[in-house]
Every structure is written in structure tokens, then in C-alpha cells.
Amino acid sequence: xxxxxxxxxxxxxxxxxxxxxxxxxxxxxxxxxxxxxxxxxxxxxxxxxxxxxxxxxxxxxxxxxxxxxxxxxxxxxxxxxxxxxxxxxxxxxxxxxxxxxxxxxxxxxxxxxxxxxxxxxxxxxxxxxxxxxxxxxxxxxxxxxxxxxxxxxxxxxxxxxxxxxxxxxxxxxxxxxxxxxxxxxxxxxxxxxxxxxxxxxxxxxxxxxxxxxxxxxxxxxxxxxxxxxxxxxxxxxxxxxxxxxxxxxxxxxxxxxxxxxxxxxxxxxxxxxxxxxxxxxxxxxxxxxxxxxxxxxxxxxxxxxxxxxxxxxxxxxxxxxxxxxxxxxxxxxxxxxxxxxxxxxxxxxxxxxxxxxxxxxxxxxxxxxxxxxxxxxxxxxxxxxxxxxxxxxxxxxxxxxxxxxxxxxxxxxxxxxxxxxxxxxxxxxxxxxxxxxxxxxxxxxxxxxxxxxxxxxxxxxxxxxxxxxxxxxxxxxxxxxxxxxxxxxxxxxxxxxxxxxxxxxxxxxxxxxxxxxxxxxxxxxxxxxxxxxxxxxxxxxxxxxxxxxxxxxxxxxxxxxxxxxxxxxxxxxxxxxxxxxxxxxxxxxxxxxxxxxxxxxxxxxxxxxxxxxxxxxxxxx
Amino acid sequence: xxxxxxxxxxxxxxxxxxxxxxxxxxxxxxxxxxxxxxxxxxxxxxxxxxxxxxxxxxxxxxxxxxxxxxxxxxxxxxxxxxxxxxxxxxxxxxxxxxxxxxxxxxxxxxxxxxxxxxxxxxxxxxxxxxxxxxxxxxxxxxxxxxxxxxxxxxxxxxxxxxxxxxxxxxxxxxxxxxxxxxxxxxxxxxxxxxxxxxxxxxxxxxxxxxxxxxxxxxxxxxx
Numbered sequence: 001x002x003x004x005x006x007x008x009x010x011x012x013x014x015x016x017x018x019x020x021x022x023x024x025x026x027x028x029x030x031x032x033x034x035x036x037x038x039x040x041x042x043x044x045x046x047x048x049x050x051x052x053x054x055x056x057x058x059x060x061x062x063x064x065x066x067x068x069x070x071x072x073x074x075x076x077x078x079x080x081x082x083x084x085x086x087x088x089x090x091x092x093x094x095x096x097x098x099x100x101x102x103x104x105x106x107x108x109x110x111x112x113x114x115x116x117x118x119x120x121x122x123x124x125x126x127x128x129x130x131x132x133x134x135x136x137x138x139x140x141x142x143x144x145x146x147x148x149x150x151x152x153x154x155x156x157x158x159x160x161x162x163x164x165x166x167x168x169x170x171x172x173x174x175x176x177x178x179x180x181x182x183x184x185x186x187x188x189x190x191x192x193x194x195x196x197x198x199x200x201x202x203x204x205x206x207x208x209x210x211x212x213x214x215x216x217x218x219x220x221x222x223x224x225x226x227x228x229x230x231x232x233x234x235x236x237x238x239x240x241x242x243x244x245x246x247x248x249x250x251x252x253x254x255x256x257x258x259x260x261x262x263x264x265x266x267x268x269x270x271x272x273x274x275x276x277x278x279x280x281x282x283x284x285x286x287x288x289x290x291x292x293x294x295x296x297x298x299x300x301x302x303x304x305x306x307x308x309x310x311x312x313x314x315x316x317x318x319x320x321x322x323x324x325x326x327x328x329x330x331x332x333x334x335x336x337x338x339x340x341x342x343x344x345x346x347x348x349x350x351x352x353x354x355x356x357x358x359x360x361x362x363x364x365x366x367x368x369x370x371x372x373x374x375x376x377x378x379x380x381x382x383x384x385x386x387x388x389x390x391x392x393x394x395x396x397x398x399x400x401x402x403x404x405x406x407x408x409x410x411x412x413x414x415x416x417x418x419x420x421x422x423x424x425x426x427x428x429x430x431x432x433x434x435x436x437x438x439x440x441x442x443x444x445x446x447x448x449x450x451x452x453x454x455x456x457x458x459x460x461x462x463x464x465x466x467x468x469x470x471x472x473x474x475x476x477x478x479x480x481x482x483x484x485x486x487x488x489x490x491x492x493x494x495x496x497x498x499x500x501x502x503x504x505x506x507x508x509x510x511x512x513x514x515x516x517x518x519x520x521x522x523x524x525x526x527x528x529x530x531x532x533x534x535x536x537x538x539x540x541x542x543x544x545x546x547x548x549x550x551x552x553x554x555x556x557x558x559x560x561x562x563x564x565x566x567x568x569x570x571x572x573x574x575x576x577x578x579x580x581x582x583x584x585x586x587x588x589x590x591x592x593x594x595x596x597x598x599x600x601x602x603x604x605x606x607x608x609x610x611x612x613x614x615x616x617x618x619x620x621x
Numbered sequence: 622x623x624x625x626x627x628x629x630x631x632x633x634x635x636x637x638x639x640x641x642x643x644x645x646x647x648x649x650x651x652x653x654x655x656x657x658x659x660x661x662x663x664x665x666x667x668x669x670x671x672x673x674x675x676x677x678x679x680x681x682x683x684x685x686x687x688x689x690x691x692x693x694x695x696x697x698x699x700x701x702x703x704x705x706x707x708x709x710x711x712x713x714x715x716x717x718x719x720x721x722x723x724x725x726x727x728x729x730x731x732x733x734x735x736x737x738x739x740x741x742x743x744x745x746x747x748x749x750x751x752x753x754x755x756x757x758x759x760x761x762x763x764x765x766x767x768x769x770x771x772x773x774x775x776x777x778x779x780x781x782x783x784x785x786x787x788x789x790x791x792x793x794x795x796x797x798x799x800x801x802x803x804x805x806x807x808x809x810x811x812x813x814x815x816x817x818x819x820x821x822x823x824x825x826x827x828x829x830x831x832x833x834x835x836x837x838x839x840x841x842x843x844x
Contacts, residue, residue, distance in 0.1 A: 090783070236765070236829020237709050546831060551783040594783060597709065597831050610679045620707050 039118040045130055048111065052137050053207070053303070055104055057144050059097065060533045062452060062470035063305070063313035066334065073549065073593060074340045074530050076560040076586055078444040079318070079333030087560070088590040090551065094603040094621070097148040101141065102155065108138045109157050125196075132191035136209040136217070139187040143221050146180040147537055150601045150618055151245035154183055173614040176244035178252060181225035185259060188218040202272055203297070207304045212267050216300050216473045219263040219481045224541050226256030226488065231543040239543075239600050239619050246601055246619055257485040264482035268498075273297055273475040275505050282507035286383030289476065289505075290451055290532070291468055298475045305467035312465035320460040321386050321448035322419070322441060323433035324395045327461045329441075332434075336385045336447040336530075338561040338583060344378040344527050347507055352377065354563060356581035364580035370399060370565050373581060379507035384530050386448040388431075388565045393455050399446060400431040401564035404580060406573070413566065413582075425569065435564055437587040444588045445562040451531050471532050476502060480525050484518075492516050499524055540600055551594025558592035559585050650685075650702070650722055651694040652730040654711070656761065660691035661713075661736060662822075662835040664781040668711045670732065672722075673703045687711075689779065690837060699725050704732065712736055712827055712834035714762045735762045736834055737827040742802075743836045745821050750814055753806045754823050756836065758799050767793040768826040771833070772805040776813060780820045780838050786810045793828075817843055 028034075038044045060068045070077035070086045077086040112134050119127050138156075145152045153172035161170060175183070192214040197205035204210045225248060232238050233250035240247030267273065274297045278285035289298045305311045318333045325331040338354065345352045354373060355365055367373050371389030374381065386392055388399035402415035403423050414423070416430040419442060423429040434442040454466035479498045487495035496516055502524065503512045513520070525538055539545035549558045562584050570576045598620035609615055653660040654668070671682040672695060685704075687693045703719040713734040722730045743756040754772045769792045773785040782788075789807035796803055805823070813819045818840050824833035 552788075553783070553785060554788055592783070606681050609681075620710060 035114060035118050039114050040121040042122070042126060045115075049130070049133060049137075049208070052104075052108065052111075052134070056137065056140055056303070056472075057099060057101070058303075058470070058472070058533050059536065060531070062303070062315045062468070066315055066318075069334045069531055072535050073337060073557065073560060074526075074535055075334050075336050075449075076445060076589055077333065078335045078588065079330070079441055081440060083333075084588070087586075087588045089593055090591045091594050091596060092599045094598060095605065096599070097602045098605060099145050099148045099602075100152070100605055100608055101145070102153075104141060105138060105155055106158065108134050108141070109155065112138075113158060128194050129196040132194035133197075133209050135187055135191050136195065136214055139184045140217055142180055143184055143217065143224075146177065146184075147224060147540070148602050149604065150241075151175045151177040151180050153615075154180065171612045171614050174243075174245040174616060177228070177246055178225065178244065178248040181221055181248075181256070184221045185218055188214040188263075204272055206296075206299045206302045209301070212270065212272055213301045213473070215263045215267050216478060219260050219267065219478055220473065222256045222260035222263065223481050223485055224537070226253050226260060226485065227541045228543075229253035229256060230488065231541070235543055239597065241616060241619060243616060245616055254489065257488045261482055261485035261489065264478050264485065267300070267475070267478050268482060273300060273478075275475055275479075275501070277505050282379030282505060283382035285505060286380045287450060289474070290383075290471055291453070291455075293469060299469070299471055300474055300478070301472040302469040303472060304469045307465070307467040312467050314462065314465050315452055316454040316460045316466040316468065317462055319449050320453055321392065321397050321433050322443065323398055323431070324393060325460050326458060329462075331460070332441050332443050332448060334449060335443040335445045336449060337445050337586070338447070338563045339557065339559075340526070340530055341374075341381065341385060341387070341447060341563070343523055344381040345508075347376045347378065347509075349508070349512055354581070354583070356563070356583060366568065366575050366578040366580060368578060370579050373579075378503075378527065379505075380527055382450070383506075384449075384451045384527075386450045388446065392450060392453075393457075397433050397448065398428075398431040399433045399435060399443070399565055400428055400567055400579075401435050401446070401582075402566055403429060403569050404566045406568070406570035411568075423569075428567065435562065444586050445560065446564055449531070474532075476528050477532075477534075480521070480528060484521050484525075487516060487518065487521055495521070502528060539595075543600070545595040545600070546597050549593035549595040551592050551596075553592050555592060558594070560589045560593075562586040646696050646698045648699050648724045649694055649696050649727045650704075650724060650730055651692070651727070652732060653693070654687055654691040655731050655733055656713075656736050656739060661734065661739065662689055662691055662837050663687055663711065664783065664832055664835070665689040665779050667781070667783075667832050669707055671705050671707060672697065673705070673719075674698075675701050675703070689781065689835070697724055704730060706732065706734070709830070710832065712738070712825070712830050712832050714764060737762050737765050737830065738767060738825045738834060740823055740825055740834065740836045743823055743839075745839060745841060747841065750809045751806050752809060752821055752841070753804060754821065755802050755804050756823055757802050758796065758825055760799055765830065766828045767796065768828045769793060770796060770803055770805060771824045771826065772807045773822045773824065774807055774809060774813065775820045775822070775838075776816065778820055778838055778840065780822045781835060782824065782833055786813055786819075813843075815843075819843060 060066050067083060069075050071089060077083050112131055115131055151174045154175045155172055159170050192211045195210050195214060197208040197210040199205050204212055229248040229250055230253040232247060238247060276285045276289035276298050305313055317327055318330050320331050322332045342352045342354055358365055369389055374387050382390055386397045390397050402413060404411040404413055419430055419434060420432040421429045435446040436442050452468055454468045458464040459466040479502050483495040483498035496513055500511050500513055504510055539548055552558055564582045566580050568575050568578050568580055601618040603618055603621045604615055666686050668687040670685040672685055673680060673682055685693050685695045702722045702724060704722050705719040706716050708715050713736040720730060722728060739759050739761055741757040741759055743754060746753045769790045771788055771790045773780050774787045775785045787807055787810045789805050791805050820838050820840050822835050822838040824835040826833045
């Protein structure tokens with residue numbers, strides 16, 4: 001008993017002694033970070049920025065929604081039938097491209113304010129650079145929203161409720177479309193000299209914003225604004241709202257083009273970037289300009305990946321050509337269209353139409369090798385697309401849809417149900433890479449992607465995956481922005497200079513073009529920037545999306561077309577064993593692309609309209 | 622214990638049986654898009670009206686799609702609605718005024734519009750593998766000019782700009798005089814030449830308006 005009392009006393013004494021410590025309950029938490037810690041620690045701030053950069057959206061992000069590449073006219077869906085709807089887009093949904101991410105905007109605004117208020121221990125330079133970087137991301141976000149939704153509310157600080165019962169101050173109306181573009185331009189002007197990340201030896205960072213990234217965003221955004229001002233008002237019925245939330249006055253076009261051109265020229269003339277060239281192999285140069293990181297001085301702003309840090313994606317696994325895949329599933333999901341292939345000119349400057357029939361259409365043109373039909377095409381074709389007989393990773397992409405047997409008066413077409421099957425003559429019937437009319441995960445068009453496809457060993461397996469980066473802006477686009485702005489301002493000489501520089505890298509001779517039309521510039525943009533998230537936005541800002549994709553089943557532009565190679569069987573004839581090509585509507589494409597006028601601006605979500613009565617609807621909504 | 626389980630199961634069963642407590646809407650609004658009392662034909666699913674109901678703080682439109690013969694219908698709850706035309710959506714002049722519709726049971730509400738062009742007196746003639754349409758164009762609202770007149774051939778009764786097997790277009794500069802009948806010829810595509818039926822329709826395209834105004838589709842026997 002005595003012993004027990006002693007123990008109890010000892011415990012009580014111990015408790016008293018310990019609890020005597022002052023502020024015993026005031027401790028630094030071990031499981032959460034306090035504001036002071038976050039906003040004063042450059043490492044914490046770096047990881048915050050990484051989170052924000054990672055959240056910048058794209059319509060075809062290489063690690064997320066790349067399937068959207070199959071929804072326009074540059075490509076189609078050849079993968080799993082779950083996504084077959086991409087081949088049957090009889091109308092683009094009214095909520096497609098919807099982006100109303102004020103959660104992200106608030107996160108950025110909060111960071112800017114906290115950094116200013118609490119980041120007292122940071123060096124002034126660091127603080128200024130970080131703030132400028134946050135403002136860059138915010139401006140990019142506003143650009144992504146304005147090109148989808150039209151004018152949106154510009155919110156640059158936290159919106160805090162004061163519990164007064166009056167929510168009026170929290171309701172921000174939509175800004176005019178022009179005001180949003182002006183906001184982006186002003187922000188870029190203010191921050192471009194505050195940004196750091198200039199690297200060493202004139203090699204600025206490509207994954208974080210610097211002066212040139214800011215100029216590049218300005219170049220692109222104001223080009224959009226200029227073309228919206230010009231081409232929307234050339235429509236017989238311009239798309240506008242009475243308050244200017246949609247619709248920019250035509251009078252502002254020139255000013256926007258001038259500012260965009262000035263920004264582009266500052267980048268081009270800085271010498272900080274240069275086009276990747278390889279005179280002996282322009283296709284390889286173009287492939288490397290987009291897909292390769294090592295020694296790449298063309299990229300300006302990218303979303304980067306790194307296998308060593310386990311930041312990887314399965315784009316190569318999903319889209320590598322069927323015959324050379326290393327995994328047992330997937331491959332070939334997004335495949336380029338004949339439409340895109342024909343958009344690439346011949347090196348002599350003639351129109352890029354593929355010549356499969358004699359000029360009078362009476363007979364096929366016979367080719368010795370499958371790849372011969374693509375001879376003398378723009379080098380960027382092979383830099384972007386793998387066609388029959390081309391090589392990648394040291395393998396030849398063997399493609400053959402079937403055979404054409406001569407029966408004395410005409411050809412009988414024989415196709416097979418199995419890849420890699422042989423015809424009765426013991427030679428190939430259907431090649432390992434197709435094309436095939438109905439098999440999944442094999443090309444339905446006769447082409448495969450090369451751009452963004454990793455050529456490293458094992459990168460098309462699910463185990464290893466790929467860390468190819470995604471280009472957001474590169475110098476090639478800046479040249480095109482400069483050319484378009486200069487052309488719209490009437491300076492064709494300069495526009496030609498920029499376009500010809502790009503074409504020279506693609507394998508054309510110097511000064512390959514001597515005259516220029518807006519259609520030519522648009523086509524250059526299409527072939528140079530295919531699969532880099534430009535096509536749909538470009539057609540929208542030129543206001544021609546509803547004409548190009550008009551839903552008419554008789555309009556070849558609105559359909560995804562295919563090119564099928566066949567081997568000729570005609571014993572005793574010199575044409576025996578040669579290759580002929582059929583052009584056709586891709587068999588899995590069920591309806592023509594149909595872009596309705598209402599799709600120029602995504603409908604404002606109903607929840608947004610319900611929450612804020614000041615928000616006006618988009619045209620036709 | 623077992624008994625309790627049985628009771629619990631029975632209770633679950635009983636509560637799970639509860640029916641929906643909302644009746645579905647049972648009233649209908651039907652109507653047609655008309656000009657001078659005659660319905661106008663449009664593209665199937667292309668033209669949309671919107672219905673707005675009064676009396677609620679939050680509201681969302683009820684889209685009403687117009688069939689290709691110009692009729693439409695919607696099933697709604699009783700109440701008072703406003704029906705509006707979407708700006709720039711149909712082949713007629715914009716009409717900012719809305720139409721009040723009181724729904725109590727079933728009602729008919731025709732929408733009178735001001736079309737740019739209408740199509741009259743359409744006849745089709747088949748010769749060999751060609752079809753020739755002859756018709757008259759009448760300008761009504763002259764604020765916009767003609768872009769083209771078109772003839773469509775399709776395999777089903779749904780035939781229009783987006784659903785057709787073949788079409789032919791006659792640009793406005795070849796239609797100098799609206800007093801004269803317009804003639805367009807289109808070749809029947811090979812895939813349709815041996816079918817029992819095909820369907821034809823003419824449409825008129827106004828400059829700057831996406832949707833066309835059509836005639837009623839007509840079936841033609843191939844025999």
C-alpha cells in the first residue's frame with residue numbers, strides 16, 4: 001500500500017513539474033506548414049510554383065487530354081472503341097473547351113498577396129521575381145479563358161466576404177473581350193523586366209517564365225486579338241454581345257498587330273533562341289526541334305517531364321506506330337489524316353496533293369517503293385508523321401492495306417482480317433502496321449504520329465514510359481506570329497522573310513516563296529504547328545472554323561481522309577509488285593466535322609450564371 | 622438474432638419501394654415556324670427555340686429543337702413561359718421580341734418569322750441518273766443577299782446540308798432574276814442508283830446566315 005502511494009505521489013509530482021514549463025501548449029506543429037514558413041522559404045515557393053505551372057491547361061496536354069488531337073481535321077481516333085465518338089462529331093458540344101477556373105486564379109492571387117505581406121525574410125529580388133512569375137501564370141490563365149469563353153471577369157485580388165449580408169462586391173461582371181487582351185499585354189509589359197530565370201550563357205529557362213516567355217505570350221495573345229478584331233467584323237453577321245464581352249472593334253486590329261509584331265521581333269532579334277537546322281536531314285531537325293530536349297535552343301516555354309524524377313507520361317505508349325510497339329496493348333490511338341499530309345507542299349513549291357492517279361484519272365500511278373509517293377515533300381512531313389515505308393528507331397514502318405489483283409480488265413481489291421498476314425502468293429497481304437479498316441489500335445488513315453513520340457528504347461512500354469516534353473511556345477511559332485502580323489499590316493516583304501526562314505529549315509531552298517496570301521500563311525501554321533494545340537484556336541480566331549468544318553458530308557475538308565497502299569499482282573506485267581494508293585474517307589469516320597457558329601464561344605456554365613446575376617450569356621447561348 | 626435480421630430486411634424492402642414523389646411534366650407546347658400561315662422547312666435539329674419559365678430565382682432555358690418540317694413540341698409543367706428565337710440561328714431576320722405562352726394542359730403556339738428567302742413551287746424531274754429541280758425563290762426580308770441555292774439528294778427522309786449523299790449548288794450570280802424559275806441539276810450517286818427510293822430537297826442559303834431554308838423533302842421512287 002505504501003508503495004502504491006509513493007508511486008502515485010511520484011507520478012503527480014512529475015506531472016506538476018512538467019506542466020510548469022511555460023507555453024507548454026504553444027508548439028510548432030509538425031504536420032502542417034505555417035504561413036511564415038511557406039512564404040519565406042524559397043524551396044517551398046518553388047514547389048508552389050511547380051504546382052501552378054503544372055496546372056496551366058491546354059486543349060491537348062501530352063499527359064492528359066491529348067485524345068482531343070483526334071477531334072479536328074489533322075487526325076482521327078484509331079484506338080479503343082470507347083472513344084469512337086471522336087470519329088462521329090456531328091456537332092461540337094456547347095460546353096466543349098469550357099474553362100472557368102477561378103479556383104486557380106484565386107490560388108495565384110492569394111499567393112501574390114501572401115508573398116507581399118508575409119514574405120518578409122526573402123530577398124527583394126527573389127520576391128519581385130516570384131511575384132512576376134505568378135503574374136505571368138495568371139495572365140496565361142486569363143488568355144486560356146478568354147480564347148474559350150470571350151471576356152471573363154478580371155479578378156486580381158482575393159474576394160473576401162465581409163458577412164454584411166451584401167454580396168454585391170463579390171459579383172464581378174465580365175470584362176470586355178478587348179480588355180482581357182489589354183490586361184494580358186499590360187501585365188506582360190510590367191513584369192517582363194522583373195522576371196528572372198535567364199539562365200547562363202544566353203540560354204534562358206524553358207520551363208519557367210522569363211522575359212522572352214512573357215514577350216512570347218504577348219506576341220500570341222495580341223495576334224489573337226488583332227485577328228479577332230479584323231475577321232470577326234468581316235463576317236456578314238459579327239459575333240458580338242451588346243456590352244462587348246464578345247467582339248473587338250475592327251478599329252483596334254492594326255494596333256494589336258503592331259504590338260504583337262514588336263513583341264515577336266524582340267524575341268527573334270535577341271538571339272536567345274535559334275531554329276534547329278540540319279541541311280542533310282531537315283525532317284530529323286524538325287522532329288528534334290519539337291521532341292528532343294538535348295541542345296534544343298528553339299523551345300521557349302514547355303511543360304517538362306523527367307523520368308529520373310518519376311514525372312512521366314504514356315503518350316508514346318498510346319500513340320506509337322503499331323508495327324514497332326514494345327508493349328502488348330495500345331498504340332496508334334491518334335493517327336494523322338491525309339488532309340494534313342496533303343497540306344505539306346512539295347519542295348518545288350507546288351501544292352501538296354498526293355499524286356495517286358494519272359493526271360487524267362484513268363489509271364493509278366505505280367510506285368516501286370511504298371515511300372516513293374512522298375518523295376520531295378516538305379521535310380516537316382516526315383518530322384511530324386510516319387508514312388508507309390518511313391523509318392523510325394531504326395525500323396521501317398511497313399504498311400500495306402491489301403493487294404490489287406488484275407483480272408484482265410480491272411483490279412480486284414483484296415484485304416485481310418489480320419495484320420501481318422500473307423496472300424496466296426506467299427507475299428505480304430496486310431502489313432504489321434496496317435492500315436486496316438476496322439481493327440483497333442492500328443492506323444485507320446495509313447499514317448502514324450512521329451511528333452512527340454519518344455525514340456528512346458522502351459519508352460513505348462507502360463513500365464518505362466516517356467519524358468518527352470510538351471511545347472507550349474517555340475521560336476517557330478514566333479516566326480509565324482511575326483509573319484502573320486507583318487502581312488496583316490501590309491508589310492509582305494518582311495512576312496516573306498520570316499516564312500521563308502522557316503521553310504528553309506524544312507528543306508526548301510532560300511526564298512522559296514516570292515508572293516504571299518493569308519491562306520498560305522494559314523497553311524504554314526497548320527503544318528508547322530500540327531499537334532501543338534493551335535489548329536482549333538487558329539480557325540476560331542480567323543472565324544473560318546464554321547466554313548472549314550461545315551458538317552457537309554461532301555466537303556473533303558470536314559472529313560478525315562485516308563490513304564491506303566496496295567501491292568499490285570499482275571504477273572508478267574512490268575507493273576507487277578509495284579504499289580498503288582487509294583484515297584478514301586477514313587472508314588471509322590462516321591460524320592463530317594461540324595463546327596456551328598455557337599461554338600466560337602463556349603457557353604457560360606449554368607452554375608456561374610446562377611451564382612452571379614451580372615454575368616451575361618454568350619452569343620447564341 | 623435471425624428474426625431481427627428478417628425485420629431489418631423487410632424494413633429496407635419497404636422503404637426502398639417508395640416511388641418518386643414528382644410527377645413528370647404532362648403539358649405540351651406544340652407549334653410551327655410559319656410565314657404567312659405556311660410552315661417553313663429547316664435542317665433537322667439545326668434550329669433551336671428557347672423556353673424560359675417565369676417565377677423562379679434561378680433559371681435555365683429549355684431548348685426546343687425544330688423538326689425539319691418546321692414543327693416543334695415540348696413537354697413542360699403548367700406555368701407561364703416566354704418563347705424566344707435565338708439570334709442568328711435560323712434563316713430569318715432576328716426577332717428580339719419573345720412570345721408569351723400560358724401553359725395549362727396543352728397549347729399551340731406558332732412562331733411567325735420574317736425569312737430572308739422562301740422556296741416555292743418545287744418540282745423534280747429525273748432523267749437517267751440526273752435529277753433536276755425547278756423552283757422559284759422569293760425574297761421576303763431584303764436586308765441580306767442570296768448566297769446560293771442548292772439541291773440535295775439523300776438516302777433517308779432526313780436530308781439537308783449535313784445529311785446528304787450528293788448535292789449541287791447554284792451561286793447567286795447565276796440567279797439574276799427572282800421572277801424566273803431556278804433550275805439545278807445533280808447527279809445521283811452510284812450508291813443510290815439501285816435503291817428503291819431516294820429523297821430530294823432544295824435549300825436556299827442567305828449570305829451570313831449559317832442555316833438554310835429548305836423545301837419539304839420529297840421521296841422519289843427509283844422504279
